[in-house]
Amino acid sequence: MAYINGIGVISSQDLSRGFPETLQEYRVDFLPCLPPDYKRFINPIAARRMSRLIRMGITSARLALADAGVEMPEAIITGTGLGSVEETEKLLMDMDSGNTLLNPTPFIQSTYNTISSQIAINLKCHHYNSTYVHRSFSFESAFMDALMQIGEGMADNALAGGIDEMTMMHLDIMRKVGHWKQAPASNITLLQDSTPGALAGEGAAFFVLGKEPSASTYCKVEGIDMFHRDSPEGLGEQEIRSFLQSRGYRPDDIDLLVLGYNGDSCFDGIYDRFAGDLFSSATTTWFKHLSGEYYTASAMGLWLGAFMLKNGRIPSAVLLRGDAATPAHRVLVYNQYRGEYHSLFLLSAI
């Protein structure tokens, strides 16, 4: 297995000095990311030509590397559900206006692998480079690939991240098919809002996975798995038990859960059942009031789990059930997207 030795996160909250005392409240259609301070990592001339998503990607990747004290990762792997939505829209709108002499930049930047390859260009990194684009398995696939790179002995340090952006146009389109709430909602009181649809969001979280622990280590990664359903349904008890068992654990060994509650009254019940059935004694936390919902939001959940293990504390702003005072040793992060895409990450304190 591997260790999380560095993390870089961009979200709606300022996490640059640890977990904030009070969370910033938004009453919005979607939770926007705070603009990152990308000037530390990207030269301004290059930055001007980059889409917002690419700047977010490079910045969070560089923050993760700086956090881990690693200069050159031996793999760069990105998961993104939608890539540069804004650039895709620009090209579509340009085409719809009947323009036949298009600007090539949006086309290039709309290509999904642009994030991983721009990170490689920024670092001059010639190693393994890949991009996964499978809805809420995108980050999971990238993370699994990074774990495999380390397991295969191909990399001592691998960079893997999950990143997506939201635009008003995309929000409108997906709201029509019921993915998002019909009216603006508060991120802070999201779970008291019993309406259908999630609070949409966006974000970037990159992780440096290391073969060995280091001074900056957050936690040990014990395992990851993905489960697909053709129609919305929770995970079966046996599936969860066997995921834990194959790593040498039982449900009682889990003392902290990080769950992907997103305020959608149609699907949040899946988390209630998950936490209630097998893990009734575990402390329960959530994270989508920091990030909103998007295809790669589970990366934010993984960040929160790793953060709590490293710092030995549970911020009260993320606590749903149980005791914030007892430090956790073993964290299970569970995320699902509309009951179809489920993922589990198992982390242990070092």
Next chain:
Amino acid sequence: MPVRVFVTGLGIISGIGKDLNEHVTSLYHSRPGISDIRFLDTHLKGEIPVSEVKCSDEELFGMTGVSSHEAYSRNSLLGIIAAREAWDHAKLGTRKKRRTGLISATTVGGMDQCEKYYQEFLKGDSYNDFIEIYDCADSTEKIARQLGITGFRTTISTACSSAANAILFGARLIRDGYLDRVVAGGTESLTIFHMNGFNALKILDKQPCRPFDANRSGITLGEGAAYIIIESEEAAREDAPEFIAELAGYGNACEAFHQTASSPDGQGAWLAMKKALETAGIEPGQIDYINAHGTGTDNNDLSEGIAIQRLFGEHIPPVSSTKPFTGHTTSAAGSTEAILSILSLKHQMIWPNLNFRDPMPELSFTPVKELITDVPVNYVMSNSFGFGGNDTSLIFKKVKQE
């Protein structure tokens, strides 16, 4: 010893054929699939040639058995046809059930429908079935559903090397013990979106593409889908109907040079090919044929050619690009050309690089001009290089018939 990975099924649809047999015939008779645009509704019709699958959407629906009232993109239909052919070729419907995954590659996703309905998505209040199928995962999910794959699935998008990376990741999942069998490949239909995008980059040839020619003038786009079934040695030995080839090596590297241009020394290509040789445990001299990426752009062919010279030195094996047959099927190119490479092993033939006339002054080699038959081909290297410098090279090995 790492687990050996064998190819036990092939399925392909492209501009030169609707199934594997039609591909062998077209390759053998040097019949390219490139012609004027017939099916895609674009202002580039008559101006820029492409290699289309010679079927309307309705005909593709007919071939898949899916009702044309369902929201299926052309991309998904092509993928289903090719993946099902591979599935049946390996007789997976009747063999012992094992842990089976699907790794599919695409970039355009359901864009062919999205671009038709985009204004309706924005303005309409009513539900449009096509809204939910525009993303990359959609075609992968549709293929999984049609084949009855319930386990692991994911989608890779690394531009023009996507499908090669799908095969590479599939092989690693088998070697690392996560899966026994993988359906790996890619699908990409032509769309106005990427036709326009490539046209905006001014890299589409107005004539059929001429890879490795001194007067080459860009890409000819194509569409298609290609999937291979790969299995662990243990799974294949138990009940596979045929060992078609062995996936001996793979390498993935990044140019880290420029978003759309390849480096003058071909560093990414060189690294990818070198890593592939290392995982295969063979010397450059053992490669009998290189199925090159060879897009026909100034930049790629020079960079790839230099990389081949650097790696193979004085002993460059026969090289050809088969893109003058199939066009550049972008995200499906890696698996399309993997299958053409495997057919080279199977038939002991080397496919010609059509449309080649004048050697490039910068290179010491010229590509294969005519079909070569009755030639020993034991190892073949298949190159796929993408925008952003995502370079991948695969090596397939002939299987001794036992």
